[in-house]
Amino acid sequence: MVNNGTYLAYFEVGRVEWLRKAGLSYRKLEERGYGFVVVEAFVRYRKGARFDDELRVRTRLSELERASLRFEYEVLRDGEALATGYTRHACVRLSSGRAARIPREVLEGLRPGAG
Numbered sequence: 001m002v003n004n005g006t007y008l009a010y011f012e013v014g015r016v017e018w019l020r021k022a023g024l025s026y027r028k029l030e031e032r033g034y035g036f037v038v039v040e041a042f043v044r045y046r047k048g049a050r051f052d053d054e055l056r057v058r059t060r061l062s063e064l065e066r067a068s069l070r071f072e073y074e075v076l077r078d079g080e081a082l083a084t085g086y087t088r089h090a091c092v093r094l095s096s097g098r099a100a101r102i103p104r105e106v107l108e109g110l111r112p113g114a115g
Contacts, residue, residue: 002049007083008041011073014057015087018071023109034103036069036089043085053077064112066101067091 019026029035049055056076063070068090075083091102102110 002051002053004043004045007043007045007075007085008087010055010057010075010083011041011043011059011071011085011087014059014073015071017057018059018061022111024106029106030094032103033094034100034106035092035094037092038087039068039090040088041085042087043083045083047077047080047082049075049077049082055082061110061112062086063088064102064107064110067099069102069110 016026026036054077058074058076060072061069062072068088070086070088072086073084074081091100092098093100
């Protein structure tokens, strides 16, 4: 069986791919001195995944605020939800670790509900 904590790693993969498809490179965001840190995470486990299962992670941006965003996820096997959940992220300046507004150029590429 897949360890419960692994689902958060699946969420991360889904989030990074979602951002990439939206035209936002996390690396470029960091080069500009910003980052998104997880401030809240929730997972509802429905069924267990097993070794060698082919899984799909469905990701969508559900909320977008001036300095935070929230993603929702479904981990699927053959169309059946094994786990659902969300993560909330704060935008921070990497140099200080303090909260910051999401840069305008980044906001323009993000649309809640997309995914």
